[in-house]
Each structure stands twice: as structure tokens, then as C-alpha cells.
Amino acid sequence: MTSASWVPVPEGSPFTPHTLPYGVFAPEDGAPRVGVAIGDHVLDLARALGDDDTFARPSLNTFLAQGRSRWQEVRARVTELLTDSAHRAAVEPALHRADRVGLLMPFEPADYVDFYASEHHAANIGRMLRPGQEPLTPQWKHLPIGYHGRSGTLVVSGTDVVRPWGQTRPAEGGAPPFGPSARLDIEAEVGFVVGTPSARGTRVGVGDFADHVFGVCLVNDWSARDLQAWEYVPLGPFLAKSFATSVSPWIVPLDALEAARTAPPERTEELRPYLRDGEDWGLDLALEVRLNGEVVSRPSFTSMYWTPAQMLAHLTVNGASLRTGDFYASGTVSGPDAHERGCLMELTWNGQEPVTLSDGSTRTFLQDGDEVVISATAPGPDGSRIGFGEVRGRIVAGGDGS
Amino acid sequence: MTSASWVPVPEGSPFTPHTLPYGVFAPEDGAPRVGVAIGDHVLDLARALGDDDTFARPSLNTFLAQGRSRWQEVRARVTELLTDSAHRAAVEPALHRADRVGLLMPFEPADYVDFYASEHHAANIGRMLRPGQEPLTPQWKHLPIGYHGRSGTLVVSGTDVVRPWGQTRPAEGGAPPFGPSARLDIEAEVGFVVGTPSARGTRVGVGDFADHVFGVCLVNDWSARDLQAWEYVPLGPFLAKSFATSVSPWIVPLDALEAARTAPPERTEELRPYLRDGEDWGLDLALEVRLNGEVVSRPSFTSMYWTPAQMLAHLTVNGASLRTGDFYASGTVSGPDAHERGCLMELTWNGQEPVTLSDGSTRTFLQDGDEVVISATAPGPDGSRIGFGEVRGRIVAGGDGS
Known part of the structure; x- marks a missing residue:
């Protein structure tokens, strides 16, 4: 994993390319969906990965149920998309400014x-x-x-x-x-x-x-x-x-x-x-x-x-x-x-x-x-x-x- | 409410026309759905009431969420269907023998x-x-x-x-x-x-x-x-x-x-x-x-x-x-x-x-x-x-x- 992203990550941001945490965000113009935080931005995963079935959802549960090898595969792919500037033009439209989205309960709790x-x-x-x-x-x-x-x-x-x-x-x-x-x-x-x-x-x-x-x-x-x-x-x-x-x-x-x-x-x-x-x-x-x-x-x-x-x-x-x-x-x-x-x-x-x-x-x-x-x-x-x-x-x- | 049903209710059956309890059953030939027990039979509610959205489901939760006046309305209607023999011909095809169906967890538990x-x-x-x-x-x-x-x-x-x-x-x-x-x-x-x-x-x-x-x-x-x-x-x-x-x-x-x-x-x-x-x-x-x-x-x-x-x-x-x-x-x-x-x-x-x-x-x-x-x-x-x-x-x- 390289440590630099083409997305600007402000000094002191918790969300470096090493973190890449998952959450559920409400964009200004659409239904809640799964995102990954990077610096001051949120990546729309359904759009970035072309997987609406998993990520165009109001909770992480569908993704959570897919298991560890899938979690690792998605993390590797997101890392690649955000650190290799060859992807910038394709991925940039899937980024939202974090201060313009709402953050929701990230998963549907069972027990x-x-x-x-x-x-x-x-x-x-x-x-x-x-x-x-x-x-x-x-x-x-x-x-x-x-x-x-x-x-x-x-x-x-x-x-x-x-x-x-x-x-x-x-x-x-x-x-x-x-x-x-x-x-x-x-x-x-x-x-x-x-x-x-x-x-x-x-x-x-x-x-x-x-x-x-x-x-x-x-x-x-x-x-x-x-x-x-x-x-x-x-x-x-x-x-x-x-x-x-x-x-x-x-x-x-x-x-x-x-x-x-x-x-x-x-x-x-x-x-x-x-x-x-x-x-x-x-x-x-x-x-x-x-x-x-x-x-x-x-x-x-x-x-x-x-x-x-x-x-x-x-x-x-x-x-x-x-x-x-x-x-x-x-x-x-x-x-x-x-x-x-x-x-x-x-x-x-x-x-x-x-x-x-x-x-x-x-x-x-x-x-x-x-x-x-x-x-x-x-x-x-x-x-x-x-x-x-x-x-x-x-x-x-x-x-x-x- | 009359006390007699055109469905035979054996002596000692818990499920008289006064009980009419709700559950989820798996018919021999289809997906789990909501039923009401009467004697030794189970009434397929989606079929009897023509409401698949509520009752052709594997849990009672959709019906539970509809609230008390709806619960009372459905109970009154089911009582009428099972006690007025004028409905017998229309309703009988929606009855399953209880010993031929499986009974499932009736609701999706929250807390x-x-x-x-x-x-x-x-x-x-x-x-x-x-x-x-x-x-x-x-x-x-x-x-x-x-x-x-x-x-x-x-x-x-x-x-x-x-x-x-x-x-x-x-x-x-x-x-x-x-x-x-x-x-x-x-x-x-x-x-x-x-x-x-x-x-x-x-x-x-x-x-x-x-x-x-x-x-x-x-x-x-x-x-x-x-x-x-x-x-x-x-x-x-x-x-x-x-x-x-x-x-x-x-x-x-x-x-x-x-x-x-x-x-x-x-x-x-x-x-x-x-x-x-x-x-x-x-x-x-x-x-x-x-x-x-x-x-x-x-x-x-x-x-x-x-x-x-x-x-x-x-x-x-x-x-x-x-x-x-x-x-x-x-x-x-x-x-x-x-x-x-x-x-x-x-x-x-x-x-x-x-x-x-x-x-x-x-x-x-x-x-x-x-x-x-x-x-x-x-x-x-x-x-x-x-x-x-x-x-x-x-x-x-x-x-x-x-």
C-alpha cells in the first residue's frame, strides 16, 4: 500500500489512505449509501466499484455478510483507486465533500x-x-x-x-x-x-x-x-x-x-x-x-x-x-x-x-x-x-x- | 362473534373461532407465509384476504407494524370468513391441513x-x-x-x-x-x-x-x-x-x-x-x-x-x-x-x-x-x-x- 492519495488529505486528518473506514452517508441529492472516508471526502462505493447491489444501500450489512476475503478484496481495490492517480478522472466524480453529506448509523444492529x-x-x-x-x-x-x-x-x-x-x-x-x-x-x-x-x-x-x-x-x-x-x-x-x-x-x-x-x-x-x-x-x-x-x-x-x-x-x-x-x-x-x-x-x-x-x-x-x-x-x-x-x-x- | 366455524374444530382443540392466532407456515408447495390456525387447519391469509404485500411474507412483522385498528379489522374479517358458511366455497381452497405444513418463527425479533x-x-x-x-x-x-x-x-x-x-x-x-x-x-x-x-x-x-x-x-x-x-x-x-x-x-x-x-x-x-x-x-x-x-x-x-x-x-x-x-x-x-x-x-x-x-x-x-x-x-x-x-x-x- 502506498501512503499517498491523489485525494488531498489534510495534515492531522484521521482518514489517511491507511484507514479507509466504511460508513453510510446521505448525499445531498440521493438515498443513503455506503461510503469510504478519505481526508475530507467520502467515496461513493456503489459508483466507484459499480456494485449497487452491495453498496447502494442504507446499511453496511450486505457487505458485512460477504465475508473476509471479499472485505480484503474491496479494501485492496479502494486503495488502488485512491492512490493510483491513473484512476483519478474516473473516480473523482464519485467523491463527495464530507461537510456536504449526512452520516447515518452505519450498520443495522442485530444483538x-x-x-x-x-x-x-x-x-x-x-x-x-x-x-x-x-x-x-x-x-x-x-x-x-x-x-x-x-x-x-x-x-x-x-x-x-x-x-x-x-x-x-x-x-x-x-x-x-x-x-x-x-x-x-x-x-x-x-x-x-x-x-x-x-x-x-x-x-x-x-x-x-x-x-x-x-x-x-x-x-x-x-x-x-x-x-x-x-x-x-x-x-x-x-x-x-x-x-x-x-x-x-x-x-x-x-x-x-x-x-x-x-x-x-x-x-x-x-x-x-x-x-x-x-x-x-x-x-x-x-x-x-x-x-x-x-x-x-x-x-x-x-x-x-x-x-x-x-x-x-x-x-x-x-x-x-x-x-x-x-x-x-x-x-x-x-x-x-x-x-x-x-x-x-x-x-x-x-x-x-x-x-x-x-x-x-x-x-x-x-x-x-x-x-x-x-x-x-x-x-x-x-x-x-x-x-x-x-x-x-x-x-x-x-x-x-x- | 359466533362460536361456530364451518371448519371442523375437534373437541379440545386450542384453536377455536375465538382464538384465531397468527403464525408463519411453510406450505408443502411454496414459500413461508402468514397463517391463522383454526382447529386442525391453517388459513393462508394472503390468499384468503387477497393481500400478498402483508401476508405473503415469512414473518408477521409487516402486519404487526400496521397497528391496532388494522389488527382488529383483519380479525373481524377472518372471523366472518371462517364462521359464515356463505364464504366456505371461496375460502376452503386457502385452508391447509396443519399436519402437512411446517411452522416457523412467527416474527422477526428486534430486542x-x-x-x-x-x-x-x-x-x-x-x-x-x-x-x-x-x-x-x-x-x-x-x-x-x-x-x-x-x-x-x-x-x-x-x-x-x-x-x-x-x-x-x-x-x-x-x-x-x-x-x-x-x-x-x-x-x-x-x-x-x-x-x-x-x-x-x-x-x-x-x-x-x-x-x-x-x-x-x-x-x-x-x-x-x-x-x-x-x-x-x-x-x-x-x-x-x-x-x-x-x-x-x-x-x-x-x-x-x-x-x-x-x-x-x-x-x-x-x-x-x-x-x-x-x-x-x-x-x-x-x-x-x-x-x-x-x-x-x-x-x-x-x-x-x-x-x-x-x-x-x-x-x-x-x-x-x-x-x-x-x-x-x-x-x-x-x-x-x-x-x-x-x-x-x-x-x-x-x-x-x-x-x-x-x-x-x-x-x-x-x-x-x-x-x-x-x-x-x-x-x-x-x-x-x-x-x-x-x-x-x-x-x-x-x-x-x-
Whole structure:
């Protein structure tokens, strides 16, 4: 792959010829269709490749279902079209300026699973909620804990998030208060989009990850901590998470992440064979969380205890099938240092240590009007950086509860 | 509605002219399409109503999305066609013998939520797992506890269920064992199919239940208790439930259940306004659970603490949207008496009191080859009974774990 495109790629753009992420865009003059981002432009794939059946569609799912060798073939062809200037005259009419198109939810989600794969996040939450006890639950280092979320409320970056209302824990003997969540939080996560399905009653091995997962995006799994504390024992979080989960519009294919692959942290418990790391599928992604424009955290994905390959192997070890469009997220990405924590609950230590913004205001949890942007970059070939773009969301007040 | 059809309805058939449930069938000579069950026959709706766009489809979703007034209009028309013998000559060619067609998954599931709405079930589980403590968690009588399940592994009645493998709790200090679940259980439940969607950021009121929910079916939410015990703290059940959930092929419309409506049990805690019962949406359904042909339980839905209208109001109170095809289940239906318990964990008191079958064999949990059938009836008009048919599933051994 050459590193130069005949399409101008501005300095610092996340979308170099090494990234080539896939999304769904709405052109000014037509129906939504699949595109690839390059610099400040979006390539109309149906037009560039002459394949309307796959790409003149409002979701990536048809392409996702075509499998890994096809994903690689299309990536190779798009790379050629965008880097060999012999193609310029033919391809240029298929380019749209990114600021003139809308970006839509890139795939039709099937099931959504959220994991809990950061040891630092899980341990911090344990320390806050169960002080004096072991911070991690006994199974934590034996399997990647996960649970199903609501796929119907996955929304694309830029969608406003309505503050949820709900019940919270009452004072001793009282009735549970009902109202807007007062502890609305972010969770900076990384998401994985499944392309190739699997049959019920079979497993996807830890080594088969790249045959099933197409690509990676950014996730903000908005969480209402006060609703969660009242509802979650014994069956887990429900309304605290189900109101909205935001995803970034560009899916970075696994093939763009070869240089980002890294060994996961050393394991302190021997793993069952189905979870043993073969190839390294730790990922050296550097995340950044901005609140109203100010960086409040820089979580590193490198310290995640469980890899996405292990998450997928665990998800299917009981014979659960995969569908095209299945989506799973890592859980909050928190590193070992305080400035690497991926949610406000950790950053403010359960609301006790507010974050101060440059206008002098403070935050424990999110206020109406607050906007959160999560972005990330990763090592690319030859010392370059590739980018994931961003997932953005703003909090708006909900109804009055009547 | 008259009570007689010109189609012969055998004595004891669940599918009288008062039931008229909807499903998807595969005729011997064509593609899957929507049908209505009557006695031992299935009516091809596309052919009978001349509406291929809605009914010549492999799922109910298009019809579900058309909304309540359309559901009522079609039910009235089908009732007329099947009870007025003037239509016999025209309609008879659209009838298939039920034993000559295959029954498929009746709807394309969007999100799947499982509740925990039986006080007797929740209290029994509490007594077994937390002896000496309050059997119900503090929020139990303030809100219907629920969690998201895996919609991709909802399967239609008759589909074999592969015994899941997984990790279980280790002996003190040891490694977690890995193998086939040794505590595979049933959960006899009732499911609710959503037709009319709702917008994100809005709520569906407890009084709007019948505008959104199309109908009711039977559910067996197979559960691996040993996997669940090891994995479920703090984020809830995951692999213990995600391998398969069986549903009955016939969806009984709410309009068939007017005579089954009943008041829910008296509330001992004052409910928040969004959960206050308006119309009575308790349902007087009599379930029966058979294991290898022998009745092992007769759970009554009448004693369920939370109504399906309350479940829906709670599910959406945080602004979570509904999609056509959303599905939610009641959780295990257990009545106050020992013979009304809806799962083996309760029936055998956590495996301590095996069930004895007439061949002298005993069961604590399910063995390979065991077949479970859950059926139900409800009061119909004029002292009649209407039926739900059944949900059936057989356990088969899983792979060797390699």
C-alpha cells in the first residue's frame, strides 16, 4: 500500500489512505449509501466499484455478510483507486465533500453485547461500591463478563441524548424517588462489528476472530448511575443503559489495524483453553474524551485485560449463534492512571472529586447541554497514525414525567 | 362473534373461532407465509384476504407494524370468513391441513427483554440462594425487574436445544471447571410481541399497552443454572440464557383475551404513577409443563405480581424506543403452591428433592434427550376455553468442547 492519495488529505486528518473506514452517508441529492472516508471526502462505493447491489444501500450489512476475503478484496481495490492517480478522472466524480453529506448509523444492529473488560475500570468500580472487599468479583480474571444491551437504541454520533427518568434508591423506609437521572455518565468504549454469522450450537474459536469481525468503532455507552444502583441486583443493568448508546459513524476494518496489534497484559490466572491467546489481539488504541471541548481523559485501550478475540470466543462458547450486524463493546476503557479513566464515576471518584472546566464550572456528572466527544487514534504502517474519527453526543432534558 | 366455524374444530382443540392466532407456515408447495390456525387447519391469509404485500411474507412483522385498528379489522374479517358458511366455497381452497405444513418463527425479533415478574418465583429463588435473608430484593415491589436477552437465539417450538458448555464455580482455590452444563433448567414463561413502535425519548403509558402489543405466546427460557451462578454478579445472566429461548409458533392476539383479563394481586407498596394499574391487564392463563409427556407443573399466570402493561411502561419510562418485533417475556411463572412452580430449580428445590417420573427415573435437572412441552389455555367468551398451543423443545448433547 502506498501512503499517498491523489485525494488531498489534510495534515492531522484521521482518514489517511491507511484507514479507509466504511460508513453510510446521505448525499445531498440521493438515498443513503455506503461510503469510504478519505481526508475530507467520502467515496461513493456503489459508483466507484459499480456494485449497487452491495453498496447502494442504507446499511453496511450486505457487505458485512460477504465475508473476509471479499472485505480484503474491496479494501485492496479502494486503495488502488485512491492512490493510483491513473484512476483519478474516473473516480473523482464519485467523491463527495464530507461537510456536504449526512452520516447515518452505519450498520443495522442485530444483538448488542457490552463487556466489562478493563481491569482498572472494574477494580475502581469495585473499590467505590464495595470498599474494604476484593475489588474484582471471583470470576473476573477467568472470563470476560458481559451482558446484553438494547440494540434498538444504538444511535449514530451527533444524535442528541435525552436525559432518562427513572426510579432511584429511597431513603430508609421511604418511597423510591422518580425523576430525571442526577448521575448521568459517559462510558468511553470500543465496539466491534460482526460480519460473518455462525450457527447455533457451534463456537467461534479465539483464533477465528478476524473471520467474523469486520471492524472497529468508538462507543459512548451513556449510563444513569442512580437508576443503575437501584435496579441492577440481581439481573444486571437495564433502564440505566437502554435509553441510548452512541456509536461513531466510521467502521475501521480490522485490516487497517495490523500495526496496532499488541500483546494483552500478563495473565495472572491460567485461562481455560477456549480463551487462551493465540495471535495477539490486544489493540494499541489511544482514546481521548472531551467534555464541552476540554480533554478530561486519555484512556488507553492497550491495558484492557480481555481482547476482542477472547470476548467473541466467550460470547459463543455456549453455542450462541452470531448474526451479521451483531455488535459488542469492550466496556469502559480505563487505564492504570487517574487521567486514563473512561467515565465520570471514576474521574470524580463517585462524585466526590468534581472535574473543574476552564470556565470555572465543575462537573460530577453530566448537565443538560453538555457535549461529550470521544476520539481515538492507533499506530498505522511506517510510523503513521490512523484515526477513528469521533463519537459525539449532547444531553438534552427529558419530558416532565407526566 | 359466533362460536361456530364451518371448519371442523375437534373437541379440545386450542384453536377455536375465538382464538384465531397468527403464525408463519411453510406450505408443502411454496414459500413461508402468514397463517391463522383454526382447529386442525391453517388459513393462508394472503390468499384468503387477497393481500400478498402483508401476508405473503415469512414473518408477521409487516402486519404487526400496521397497528391496532388494522389488527382488529383483519380479525373481524377472518372471523366472518371462517364462521359464515356463505364464504366456505371461496375460502376452503386457502385452508391447509396443519399436519402437512411446517411452522416457523412467527416474527422477526428486534430486542428481547426478560422480566422477573412472579413474586413466588423470585421469592423461592431468594430463599434458595440467600437463606435467612429477605427473599425479595428491596426494589422488587417497586418496579418490574428486567434485563435484555439474546434475540438472535429465539427459536420456534420444535427446535432442538443444544446443551450449552461453559465455566462453573470452582472449588475453593481451584480453577473453574469447564464442560456441559449439569444444571440445565426450563423456565415456563409468557411472551408479548410488540407491533407498534415508539419514538426514542418518549414513554408508553401503562394505559397504552394494547396500542403497542399485538399478542401473546408461550416461552421456554432455557437456563443453565451452574453457568449462571458463576457469571452473573454484577451484570446479570449472560451465557446461562443466551444459547436458546423457545417460543410457541402461534401468537394469540390481545383481542382474543378479553375474557381472560383479571385484576393483578393486591399491591403492598404504593406504586409510582407511571406503574399504577388502570385497566386490569392481569391475565388468567393456566399453564401446564410436561417433561417427557408427564405433567410436572401447572403454573397459573393469575398470580403474577406485575402485568404486561406495567412491564411495557417500565421498559420505556427512561425513553427507550420500541421497534416492531420487540419481544418481552414475563419471567418464570410460578404460583403460590408447590405444583405451580415453573422451573426445575424450584420444583426440585435446587436439586435437593428430585422429581420422580412414572418409569421410576428421577430428574433434578434436564438430561440429554428430555423433551419439555409447555401449553396453556385461558377463558374465552361464553364459558369457552381458548388455547395457546404449545412450545416444545428437546435437549441434545453439545460438542466435546475441543
